[in-house]
Amino acid sequence: MPKNIITPGHSPKLTKVHKLSIAGIATLGAAALAFTATPSGAHTTTNDAAVSQAPVAFGQQPIKDVKASITDQMAGASLKAQSIAAKKTADAAVVKKNAEAARKATAAKAVQQARVKEQAASRSVQRVQFETVAAKSYTNNLDGWIHESLDIMKKHKIPGSYHGLYKNIMRESSGNPRAINDWDINAINGIPSKGLLQVIPPTFKAYHVAGTSWNIYDPVANITAACNYAADKYGSMDNVNSAY
Numbered sequence: 356m357p358k359n360i361i362t363p364g365h366s367p368k369l370t371k372v373h374k375l376s377i378a379g380i381a382t383l384g385a386a387a388l389a390f391t392a393t394p395s396g397a398h399t400t401t402n403d404a405a406v407s408q409a410p411v412a413f414g415q416q417p418i419k420d421v422k423a424s425i426t427d428q429m430a431g432a433s434l435k436a437q438s439i440a441a442k443k444t445a446d447a448a449v450v451k452k453n454a455e456a457a458r459k460a461t462a463a464k465a466v467q468q469a470r471v472k473e474q475a476a477s478r479s480v481q482r483v484q485f486e487t488v489a490a491k492s493y494t495n496n497l498d499g500w501i502h503e504s505l506d507i508m509k510k511h512k513i514p515g516s517y518h519g520l521y522k523n524i525m526r527e528s529s530g531n532p533r534a535i536n537d538w539d540i541n542a543i544n545g546i547p548s549k550g551l552l553q554v555i556p557p558t559f560k561a562y563h564v565a566g567t568s569w570n571i572y573d574p575v576a577n578i579t580a581a582c583n584y585a586a587d588k589y590g591s592m593d594n595v596n597s598a599y
Contacts, residue, residue, distance in 0.1 A: 407481035495528045497521075500551070507579050511564055515582045519593030524578070526597075527553040532574040550577035557586055 488516050493499035501520050508515055526533035528551050531546040536548040546555045559571045567576035585592040585599060 366455075403519065420535075469592060497524065497574075500578060503575050504578040504582065507564060507575070508582055510566075511583075512592040513564070513579070513583050513586050514593070515586070516591075516593050520578060520582065522552045523592055523595055527551065531541075532572055532577065550574070550581075552577055552581035554581045554584070562587070 390433060424550065427530055493503040501517055501524070504520065505515065524530055529549075530551065532551050534550065534553065536542055539548065541548050541555050548555050548559065549559075553573055554571065554577055556571060559577070559580045562580045563569065563576070564579045564583055567579050568572065569576070571577060581590045585595050589595055
């Protein structure tokens with residue numbers, strides 16, 4: 356029977372050679388496992404292979420921090436966008452306010468200019484009217500005296516017409532402003548009638564019209580005072596057809 360053949364019923368007896376062979380095979384197997392677990396291109400030892408096979412634990416906190424950082428950045432961007440939008444709104448409001456203020460200022464200026472022009476035009480009209488009145492002249496004769504007296508009478512609301520004045524002047528003095536009556540009762544009493552409408556001095560003084568001369572022989576002053584007296588006594592010089 357050959358040596359080293361295990362027969363049933365007998366325990367094998369390992370020689371020294373057998374023990375060394377088994378140990379070598381075990382070592383080669385462990386090395387093969389370590390080489391298989393090591394990434395390509397990496398150099399490691401048997402101890403490193405053992406460490407690399409340990410379970411790897413991944414923490415959760417860094418992931419949370421990353422999420423929080425992204426959220427903060429998004430919130431910051433949102434706030435910045437809101438700030439820009441608010442600034443644009445505020446700027447638009449300022450522009451609108453300034454435009455409204457400018458419009459009101461322009462309108463106010465236009466109103467002021469219109470008022471100034473209106474006042475200037477009014478003063479111009481008044482000046483023209485004044486100059487027209489001031490420039491009006493009357494002829495130095497009976498016709499001119501009557502017309503000037505009628506204008507003064509109109510201002511003082513004294514009634515009378517050109518015809519009424521003319522007919523009484525012609526009857527009383529024939530149109531002579533220096534005429535004087537030295538023969539009637541008034542003359543006898545020392546107060547003779549004088550002027551175009553033969554007015555006695557007391558009557559002339561009592562019915563004198565403002566704006567005319569105090570000289571009883573002044574044609575306009577004499578006519579106007581006499582017409583003022585006739586309006587008081589007879590309603591108008593037009594109603595006088597004889598000595599009055």
